Amino acid sequence: MAKDVIVGIIVVFIFAIGYFSFHFMFNSSIDKMLNNTAINSSAPTVQAFNDAKALSNRMDYVVFIVFIAIVLGVLITGWYIGGHPILMFIYFIVAVVSTILASIFNYVWESVSQASIFGTAVLNFPITNHILTHFEIYTPVIAFLGVIAMFAKPFLTNEGQ
Numbered sequence: 001m002a003k004d005v006i007v008g009i010i011v012v013f014i015f016a017i018g019y020f021s022f023h024f025m026f027n028s029s030i031d032k033m034l035n036n037t038a039i040n041s042s043a044p045t046v047q048a049f050n051d052a053k054a055l056s057n058r059m060d061y062v063v064f065i066v067f068i069a070i071v072l073g074v075l076i077t078g079w080y081i082g083g084h085p086i087l088m089f090i091y092f093i094v095a096v097v098s099t100i101l102a103s104i105f106n107y108v109w110e111s112v113s114q115a116s117i118f119g120t121a122v123l124n125f126p127i128t129n130h131i132l133t134h135f136e137i138y139t140p141v142i143a144f145l146g147v148i149a150m151f152a153k154p155f156l157t158n159e160g161q
Helices: 002-034 043-056 059-080 087-113 126-133 135-157
Strands: none
Touching (some): 002 043, 002 059, 002 135
16 A cells, blocks of 8 residues: 555656657657648648647646546555554655655656756646646655545444454
């Protein structure tokens, strides 16, 4: 259960960096193709390329959906896995390590997204930028919700008696 928080932040970070890089490369290649006179002479082709660019701007929502899925996954696995109070110390240590890892991911995201080579591509990822900019705040909140789901269950269902 505790490792789910670490795996979750790693998965969200990989999706964010991957989609951000793909979005930049995809839109750059479409812009270069549209500068070709053989391609931009056809109105349906230009429309198709512009539609593809508009579709690639929605990758931000995919990262948000992955983030929400990870949060729900932590809550669901926390609910179905019984917890012993002694394990709370170990869970706390893993939560601290995941928060430190999230802080590192925050720094890497800031470095990558603000790089001059990407220009203004980060403007197409406002949700992802918010999540990863505040990653070290969201991670302990997710871990705390996981602890609540894991350790509150026996008291709510009278399984601990």
